[in-house]
Amino acid sequence: MSEGLADRLSALVAKAAEGHATFESRLPSATRTISAAGAATKGSESWSVASVALAGLEAARSLVALPLADLDRLEAEASNRAVDGSDADLKAVRAARAEVEGLVQAETQRIDGLKAKLGA
Numbered sequence: 001m002s003e004g005l006a007d008r009l010s011a012l013v014a015k016a017a018e019g020h021a022t023f024e025s026r027l028p029s030a031t032r033t034i035s036a037a038g039a040a041t042k043g044s045e046s047w048s049v050a051s052v053a054l055a056g057l058e059a060a061r062s063l064v065a066l067p068l069a070d071l072d073r074l075e076a077e078a079s080n081r082a083v084d085g086s087d088a089d090l091k092a093v094r095a096a097r098a099e100v101e102g103l104v105q106a107e108t109q110r111i112d113g114l115k116a117k118l119g120a
Contacts (some may be wrong), residue, residue, distance in 0.1 A: 001067040001088045001089055001092055002009060005074075005078075005092060008074070009071075009074070009092060009093065009096040012067040012070055012074075012096060012100070013067070013099055013100060014096070015020075015063075015066075016063075016064045016099075017103075018063070019061075019062075019064040020064050020065055020103045020107070021063060021108050023057060023060035023064065023117040026053075026057055026060050027110065029081075030053035030056060031053060031114065032050065033050050034054065034114045034117050035047055035120060036083075037050035039119065042119070043045040045119065054114055054115065054118065055068045055110065057107070057110070057111050057114070060107075061107045061108065061111065063102050063106050064100065065104055065108060068097065068100045071093060071096055071100055072097070074093045074097075075090070075093045075094060076094075078090040078093045083097065096105075
């Protein structure tokens, strides 16, 4: 594996995990707020408060998506290097990317479910 790549991957996965922890910490409150809004009319106070809670979750998801973007770039670079040599970098990047992508997908599913509840 290329020098420093393991540390870089570890840092990106850790950054994504921190973002996921932020998402998870906001999720219970947002879920309660959105559930309380129920089928509120768009533009009503409860719908607006729920929309803000949903936006907070989307902001937290972006904290996980940013490291994923860096991993996408590293994957492209490692793929280019693998053409002429070892694919160890590529395998390591793909493993880290899959872990972070799993977090983003899980968060997206939860957000989509809450959006459906809110009718957003």
